[in-house]
Amino acid sequence: MKSNRVLISIDEVEKFIGNHHLAFLYISKTNCSVCHALVPKVQEVMAKLPKIQMAFINVDDVPELAGHLSIFTAPVLILYVDGKEVLREARFVHLDQFQHKITKIYQLAGDTEPN
Template sequence: MNELFSIEEIEQFVSNHHLAFLYISKTNCGVCHALLPKVKKVMAEFPKIHMAFVNADDVPNIAGHLSIFTAPVLILYVDGKEVLREARFVHVEQFKEKVKKIYFLAEQS
């Protein structure tokens, strides 16, 4: 999984991939660290989605840039447009179903 360290890297990553997924975390966030392996497992089922990790502590201006108020935040983009955002307490099975629908629709276009 790519790790991104600036707003420019994030924008470039999103614009360079048809399906782009950001996992935004913080260093001392227990929920973030517990959720990450579960999200990786879900995303492994969708091989055409490119995943990147952002530590909000390393990119302090990300909060204002992406309107992030908590961590973790999971954002899925299709052709540079945000189509799914989940934050803090994520129900993994519901998240998986939402991604599955978006993935199927994106593959049809």
């Protein structure tokens, strides 16, 4: 089952990452037109990858997250496998390249998913 949760603290972010084999964070800002335009496209890609759990964070609501995850721009898309960051895309995301990279990681990580 896919999660489209909104996280509102660093603690929630850490728990989300730790509780999912494949955890994906979509980090945005309130007045970011690129952030809002990219969401449906990323959700379309993620719909094809059902084992990845997705969560959203508005860095304006959790400003300390910027320092915690070294966020310098928005949007930032981060994929974690077993708590380790394996993919990060920021600002202008090339969707074809993003989809290719995340699908490749998904296929490799799916073979090692814990039971």
